[in-house]
Amino acid sequence: MGTIRLHDTRSGELRELVAGADGHVGIYACGPTVYARIHVGNARPFVVYSLLKRFLEHEGHAVTLVINITDVNDKIYAAAAALQVPSADLAAEMAAHYKADTDALGLGRPDAEPLASETIEPIVALIADLIDRGHAYAVDGDVYFRVRSDACYGSLSRRAIDEMNQGEEPVPPSHADRKEDPLDFALWKAHKEGEDTVWFAPWGRGRPGWHIECSAMAEQLLGVGFEIHGGGNDLVFPHHENEAAQTRMARDAELAQIWMHNGMLQVAASGGKMGDDPDAKMGKSLGNVALLHEVVEEFGRNALIMLFAGAHYRQPMAFDDMRMMEALARVARVRDSARGLVAGESPPEMRPLRDAFFAALRDDFNTAAALGALFEWINERHKRRDEPVGRGDLVEMLSMLGLQNLAEHGSEAGAEEQELLEQREAARSARNYAEADRLRDELRAHGWEVRDGPDGPELVRIEQ
RNA sequence: GGCGCCGUGGCGGAGUGGCUACGCAGCGGCCUGCAAAGCCGUUUACUCCGGUUCGAGUCCGGACGGCGCCUCCA
Numbered sequence: 085m086g087t088i089r090l091h092d093t094r095s096g097e098l099r100e101l102v103a104g105a106d107g108h109v110g111i112y113a114c115g116p117t118v119y120a121r122i123h124v125g126n127a128r129p130f131v132v133y134s135l136l137k138r139f140l141e142h143e144g145h146a147v148t149l150v151i152n153i154t155d156v157n158d159k160i161y162a163a164a165a166a167l168q169v170p171s172a173d174l175a176a177e178m179a180a181h182y183k184a185d186t187d188a189l190g191l192g193r194p195d196a197e198p199l200a201s202e203t204i205e206p207i208v209a210l211i212a213d214l215i216d217r218g219h220a221y222a223v224d225g226d227v228y229f230r231v232r233s234d235a236c237y238g239s240l241s242r243r244a245i246d247e248m249n250q251g252e253e254p255v256p257p258s259h260a261d262r263k264e265d266p267l268d269f270a271l272w273k274a275h276k277e278g279e280d281t282v283w284f285a286p287w288g289r290g291r292p293g294w295h296i297e298c299s300a301m302a303e304q305l306l307g308v309g310f311e312i313h314g315g316g317n318d319l320v321f322p323h324h325e326n327e328a329a330q331t332r333m334a335r336d337a338e339l340a341q342i343w344m345h346n347g348m349l350q351v352a353a354s355g356g357k358m359g360d361d362p363d364a365k366m367g368k369s370l371g372n373v374a375l376l377h378e379v380v381e382e383f384g385r386n387a388l389i390m391l392f393a394g395a396h397y398r399q400p401m402a403f404d405d406m407r408m409m410e411a412l413a414r415v416a417r418v419r420d421s422a423r424g425l426v427a428g429e430s431p432p433e434m435r436p437l438r439d440a441f442f443a444a445l446r447d448d449f450n451t452a453a454a455l456g457a458l459f460e461w462i463n464e465r466h467k468r469r470d471e472p473v474g475r476g477d478l479v480e481m482l483s484m485l486g487l488q489n490l491a492e493h494g495s496e497a498g499a500e501e502q503e504l505l506e507q508r509e510a511a512r513s514a515r516n517y518a519e520a521d522r523l524r525d526e527l528r529a530h531g532w533e534v535r536d537g538p539d540g541p542e543l544v545r546i547e548q
Numbered sequence: 549g550g551c552g553c554c555g556u557g558g559c560g561g562a563g564u565g566g567c568u569a570c571g572c573a574g575c576g577g578c579c580u581g582c583a584a585a586g587c588c589g590u591u592u593a594c595u596c597c598g599g600u601u602c603g604a605g606u607c608c609g610g611a612c613g614g615c616g617c618c619u620c621c622a
Contacts, residue, residue, distance in 0.1 A: 117620085122622085123622090125621090125622060127622085128622060130622085157620085158620070159621085241551075241552085241617080241618085242551065242552075243550080244550080244551085294620090314622095316621080317552090317553085317616065317622085318622065319621080319622070320552090321617060322618085346622070347553085348615085348622075364615085365616070367620095367621055394561065396562075398553085399561085400553080400554080400615060401560095401561095402560075406559080406560090410559080410560065410572050410573090411560095414570095414572075417571075444563095452561060452562050452563095452569095452570085453563070453570085454562095455561095456563090456570035457569085459569090459570050459571065463570090466586060466587070469586070469587075515581075517581055517582070520581085520582090524582095524583080533584065533585090534584075535584055536584080537585080537586095544584085
């Protein structure tokens with residue numbers, strides 16, 4: 085084990101991860117708002133934090149990963165109204181899709197996936213505390229956070245307070261004067277015409293604002309002052325700034341120690357289908373989305389994880405079909421290499437490359453550099469092709485990426501394919517190469533590639 | 549306009565004050581009926597201009613270019 089450092093947005097530098105009691109590490113990552121099916125961009129944080137959990141556990145920590153589901157939100161009301169369905173039904177449907185789509189990534193589930201709609205009591209209690217402490221105020225059923233009462237406001241996103249505005253939804257003229265200060269943001273929104281879900285609070289009927297939902301859900305499951313808060317870097321301001329401010333003012337403590345932010349997926353306006361140069365963040369509002377389940381169905385989860393792991397999590401990442409094809413080739417390289425490894429430990433001389441892999445992960449979870457070490461290990465393994473090489477190191481490394489399946493024995497070809505292979509061998513023996521090649525093409529159409537080796541032909545499953 | 553990030557070889561993408569990242573693709577060779585896989589060899593780098601330094605893609609300043617946030621967004 086060694087020191088693990090992670091980039092902290094607040095300080096702008098790498099900070100050592102300091103675990104809590106008994107080596108416990110709590111991670112809270114902002115999950116999706118469920119008003120439509122998620123796109124591959126939404127999957128990046130899911131993958132990054134799921135893999136981070138694996139790595140931290142490997143390093144001896146007990147990890148609790150929480151990824152929330154925002155199921156009460158303006159966007160959900162709007163989408164449900166457009167579809168003429170109850171907003172709660174739409175949210176439930178899309179939450180189910182979200183779980184199925186991320187299940188297909190094969191990385192397991194987070195330890196907790198709280199719903200905003202099931203956290204209303206803690207949310208109301210948190211708002212009440214803020215009002216009691218003078219950091220929030222109720223006006224005509226709305227409740228607003230008094231931004232200027234927090235001297236540290238802006239410290240996460242490092243913005244000067246006078247250069248900010250909360251924007252929020254278009255404010256009707258009748259509401260324009262509700263806020264004491266334009267900077268103040270809503271903790272509770274009074275029920276409005278057309279909204280079909282409502283909860284009761286001391287200051288009136290309504291529903292929570294987005295930011296307070298996360299503060300409450302995180303505290304419920306991880307307490308205050310947990311180790312890592314994550315999310316996309318588009319959430320730094322205002323979402324995470326507001327989350328941090330709410331908890332700071334209500335609890336006199338910081339919500340999280342390290343604020344991690346992953347970079348955006350960049351994609352062309354076509355959604356990455358046409359090979360155009362990526363030129364903008366993938367986003368539902370831009371219409372340039374590639375849906376997660378479509379990408380997984382087309383290229384497989386191995387390739388998508390390989391793509392994500394191929395770049396540092398903080399960097400923006402280009403996404404398109406060409407890059408998925410390249411990721412698929414990397415997957416094939418690993419699987420081809422793993423074939424032929426024997427059970428057991430790897431040669432000690434190859435240990436430094438395994439160690440380099442983990443050292444890279446300890447240095448701000450640099451999966452790209454780690455993958456470089458993994459491929460160097462593979463190259464070294466091939467140079468030793470005349471001696472048995474244990475798969476131990478490779479399985480250990482691949483497990484960090486959720487790709488250990490690449491080192492496992494693939495399924496055997498079916499009887500039909502075996503029959504075709506035997507027919508091809510017969511044709512080869514008869515030097516009827518035209519027929520042999522035809523049978524090889526036929527096997528390829530079945531998804532199996534023929535590789536003739538010293539010990540006879542072998543059938544190898546073609547990646548995706 | 550403000551804040552932040554980035555600019556590496558055909559493409560993707562790490563890293564580092566002096567030593568081949570890595571992957572994909574290309575080229576030559578070995579192997580092979582031909583392929584595939586693999587091996588050997590090999591081509592192509594650090595946006596530009598100043599500065600610091602014995603030495604800078606690597607640090608500092610500037611220019612140009614790109615991206616994110618500043619309104620919902622992973």
